[in-house]
Amino acid sequence: MTDKQFPAASSIVGAGLGLRSSHYQHIFEMKPDVPWFELLSDNYMGEGGLPIVRAEAIRELYPITLHGVGMSLGSADPLNVDYMARLKRLVDRLEPTYVSDHIAWVSIDGKYTHDLLPLPYTLEAQKNIINKISQAQDILGRTLLVENPSSYLMFNSSEMSEQEFVGGVLAQTGCQLLLDVNNLYVSAQNHDFSANEYLSALPKDRVKEIHLAGYEDRGDYLFDSHGHTVHDPVWLLYQKALSLFGAVPTLIEWDTDVPDFEVLLGESKKAQRILDEVF
Numbered sequence: 001m002t003d004k005q006f007p008a009a010s011s012i013v014g015a016g017l018g019l020r021s022s023h024y025q026h027i028f029e030m031k032p033d034v035p036w037f038e039l040l041s042d043n044y045m046g047e048g049g050l051p052i053v054r055a056e057a058i059r060e061l062y063p064i065t066l067h068g069v070g071m072s073l074g075s076a077d078p079l080n081v082d083y084m085a086r087l088k089r090l091v092d093r094l095e096p097t098y099v100s101d102h103i104a105w106v107s108i109d110g111k112y113t114h115d116l117l118p119l120p121y122t123l124e125a126q127k128n129i130i131n132k133i134s135q136a137q138d139i140l141g142r143t144l145l146v147e148n149p150s151s152y153l154m155f156n157s158s159e160m161s162e163q164e165f166v167g168g169v170l171a172q173t174g175c176q177l178l179l180d181v182n183n184l185y186v187s188a189q190n191h192d193f194s195a196n197e198y199l200s201a202l203p204k205d206r207v208k209e210i211h212l213a214g215y216e217d218r219g220d221y222l223f224d225s226h227g228h229t230v231h232d233p234v235w236l237l238y239q240k241a242l243s244l245f246g247a248v249p250t251l252i253e254w255d256t257d258v259p260d261f262e263v264l265l266g267e268s269k270k271a272q273r274i275l276d277e278v279f
């Protein structure tokens, strides 16, 4: 536990940014007008060192959320209790507004990949991820947010649509949804389903955060590259989502070829202008 005193974890509002290491210096020097930052929890889970010092310094200035890729909630492996213990210590230390991970899997037989891999939408896979999310929530002592995936393949074994799978997970775990509108657009285009129908099927009171990012058009499919400004169809889908779910706090994600801070700030200001139109 840290002896630092943080402002009480409060609700987040408006359009925030994903914290990227190339922007630390600018943020500490300029203290830019950003309503909140999202930190990648996996980057701050070591014991001590510069990363956690920086995370604490950001937390003293801004509300934060913690977003991770390591819970492997969809894996058939048991929940990694060592990972969860380290995450719990980080959560206790930084007091984020939300803690989130993905409807995906990244490990099997204890071996980890760097990719968020898709699930077959079967009752068996749904029951497995429901159990894992419930265990994770019990360990952390808080409600999780889970993020809808982007995908490039469908499984022949799937027994339900993605929105049915996600809806069942939300209903049976009490967890909330981190709605990645770019992921939804990419998957809907790749698999030829209606993103609008997907949005309309979601429970209206369970969408607590939205992600926006840029994709890459690779000709016969869209790739969720997180290395581009948000595309026009995703802005349109975002407006549709806000019309259904209200002014949900929104994050600009940018993970590859990270540009100058001002470019990210411009994207968050654009999201903020759209949020401001929601009553």
Ligand SMILES: [Fe+2]
Residues within 6 Å of the ligand: 147, 180, 183, 211, 253
């Ligand atoms: Fe995302």
